[in-house]
Amino acid sequence: xxxxxxxxxxxxxxxxxxxxxxxxxxxxxxxxxxxxxxxxxxxxxxxxxxxxxxxxxxxxxxxxxxxxxxxxxxxxxxxxxxxxxxxxxxxxxxxxxxxxxxxxxxxxxxxxxxxxxxxxxxxxxxxxxxxxxxxxxxxxxxxxxxxxxxxxxxxxxxxxxxxxxxxxxxxxxxxxxxxxxxxxxxxxxxxxxxxxxxxxxxxxxxxxxxxxxxxxxxxxxxxxxxxxxxxxxxxxxxxxxxxxxxxxxxxxxxxxxxxxxxxxxxxxxxxxxxxxxxxxxxxxxxxxxxxxxxxxxxxxxxxxxxxxxxxxxxxxxxxxxxxxxxxxxxxxxxxxxxxxxxxxxxxxxxxxxxxxxxxxxxxxxxxxxxxxxxxxxxxxxxxxxxxxxxxxxxxxxxxxxxx
RNA sequence: GUGGAUGUAGCUCAAUGGUAGAGCGCCGGUUUGUGGCACCGGUGGCUGUGGGUUCAAGUCCCAUCAUCCACCCCA
Numbered sequence: 001x002x003x004x005x006x007x008x009x010x011x012x013x014x015x016x017x018x019x020x021x022x023x024x025x026x027x028x029x030x031x032x033x034x035x036x037x038x039x040x041x042x043x044x045x046x047x048x049x050x051x052x053x054x055x056x057x058x059x060x061x062x063x064x065x066x067x068x069x070x071x072x073x074x075x076x077x078x079x080x081x082x083x084x085x086x087x088x089x090x091x092x093x094x095x096x097x098x099x100x101x102x103x104x105x106x107x108x109x110x111x112x113x114x115x116x117x118x119x120x121x122x123x124x125x126x127x128x129x130x131x132x133x134x135x136x137x138x139x140x141x142x143x144x145x146x147x148x149x150x151x152x153x154x155x156x157x158x159x160x161x162x163x164x165x166x167x168x169x170x171x172x173x174x175x176x177x178x179x180x181x182x183x184x185x186x187x188x189x190x191x192x193x194x195x196x197x198x199x200x201x202x203x204x205x206x207x208x209x210x211x212x213x214x215x216x217x218x219x220x221x222x223x224x225x226x227x228x229x230x231x232x233x234x235x236x237x238x239x240x241x242x243x244x245x246x247x248x249x250x251x252x253x254x255x256x257x258x259x260x261x262x263x264x265x266x267x268x269x270x271x272x273x274x275x276x277x278x279x280x281x282x283x284x285x286x287x288x289x290x291x292x293x294x295x296x297x298x299x300x301x302x303x304x305x306x307x308x309x310x311x312x313x314x315x316x317x318x319x320x321x322x323x324x325x326x327x328x329x330x331x332x333x334x335x336x337x338x339x340x341x342x343x344x345x346x347x348x349x350x351x352x353x354x355x356x357x358x359x360x361x362x363x364x365x366x367x368x369x370x371x372x373x374x375x376x377x378x379x380x381x382x383x384x385x386x387x388x389x390x391x392x393x394x395x396x397x398x399x400x401x402x403x
Numbered sequence: 404g405u406g407g408a409u410g411u412a413g414c415u416c417a418a419u420g421g422u423a424g425a426g427c428g429c430c431g432g433u434u435u436g437u438g439g440c441a442c443c444g445g446u447g448g449c450u451g452u453g454g455g456u457u458c459a460a461g462u463c464c465c466a467u468c469a470u471c472c473a474c475c476c477c478a
Contacts, residue, residue, distance in 0.1 A: 010469080063476080080478090108478080113404085115472065122478065176476090255478095268478065292478030320436080356438035371436060385438070 011120025022306050026152065026297050027105065030125050033148045034103040039127055042102040044084040050074040056083050056248060056279065065109045077109035080290060081126040082272065083279065089130055090280020098131025117263035117295045128288025135218040138252040138271055138287045139225035145256055145267050145289050146231055153305040156259035160239035161222055163252050166213050167243070174198060174206045179243035213240040218252060248275045251287065261299035267291040314341045315402065316359040319348040320371040328370045331380065331395060338403040359385060368398070
């Protein structure tokens with residue numbers, strides 16, 4: 001094997017047609033729901049000044065894809081969509097009318113070690129409401145979170161909801177540890193806290209405190225909202241142990257999990273009233289979520305929710321030689337105008353073997369043969385690849401049969 | 404960043420330290436205008452890379468790179 005072989009970078013993927021089709025399906029489902037809820041599409045640049053992200057997202061700056069551009073500026077690839085959209089909120093303040101609802105579907109880049117359900121370039125679908133402090137805004141985006149999973153076809157999605165204000169007296173390190181309760185258990189959480197120099201007794205105290213937290217008014221409003229909207233009770237739950245260790249979240253926080261998908265949560269959301277201010281000095285409250293497209297896709301795929309796109313009605317027009325091709329093109333044009341999918345073999349050859357094989361490999365149902373004989377008689381032959389039958393037809397009959 | 408597993412043909416994998424193989428794929432033929440099935444034939448490799456041990460290394464040792472998994476963190 002040559003050592004000159006160039007391959008995709010770690011954590012980056014090539015997406016083949018079969019996979020791309022699935023992604024297309026899911027993407028359109030998600031957009032459909034966003035649009036139905038009145039959210040408007042938005043896009044931000046792939047590259048931003050490094051300063052935008054640094055300091056806003058956790059303390060671990062190593063995860064940024066950053067470099068110096070040709071003008072000597074420190075730049076970073078889009079790390080998430082929340083921070084850039086907050087930049088937008090500040091930058092265009094006078095031009096925006098609130099409440100402002102937008103959705104955004106773009107790749108994000110994180111230089112993490114890849115593993116299952118985790119890539120260095122991954123697609124995120126964000127939706128946020130800006131300019132509304134009320135918990136009803138949180139309730140809306142949480143309901144939206146669930147509605148998307150409903151629309152995709154999941155039977156057991158569940159949104160776990162909590163409020164960061166309930167944790168006001170607990171240090172950040174403890175919150176991070178408690179967030180892992182479900183995964184590592186009580187003992188694990190306490191061990192984790194001890195590692196971060198929290199007293200064992202203090203750790204236990206925090207844990208007990210969290211276990212006994214009662215839902216506050218905000219949570220209650222959200223839960224009522226979800227119930228009124230008509231979601232099944234098993235689809236949402238107050239969970240004081242979810243913590244989403246985002247440094248910028250400061251109100252309701254939530255994540256969506258899929259019962260059968262063990263990799264992790266597929267969506268995470270939070271209120272971030274101070275983020276816009278800390279980026280641009282302008283006060284704009286916000287709340288919303290980031291949906292992990294790749295994980296959602298994996299989960300949907302695992303549960304076989306994605307319809308298998310078939311080429312059942314797809315057609316291959318064979319190509320015989322220069323003369324017949326002229327006529328073939330006219331026919332192909334007509335068929336496509338009827339909305340049919342017609343592939344034409346891109347290399348005319350009297351040897352049809354390859355062309356039929358090509359049709360078979362691509363799962364096409366029909367092959368139209370227009371060779372010397374057909375041209376002479378002003379007809380075409382239509383072969384049904386499933387049945388193996390072949391008929392000699394007039395052009396008009398062909399149109400009738402196929403459309 | 405930490406820990407573990409694995410790197411052999413295009414793919415999935417074999418090969419007690421002793422001549423590198425199979426299945427699938429691909430190409431050709433049985434069919435010079437017909438795929439999928441069947442049969443026949445063929446193409447295929449510096450065993451990830453670099454060192455070391457040995458008469459002899461795909462196999463043992465070290466390093467390095469890559470992939471996967473877990474942790475960390477997150478989607």
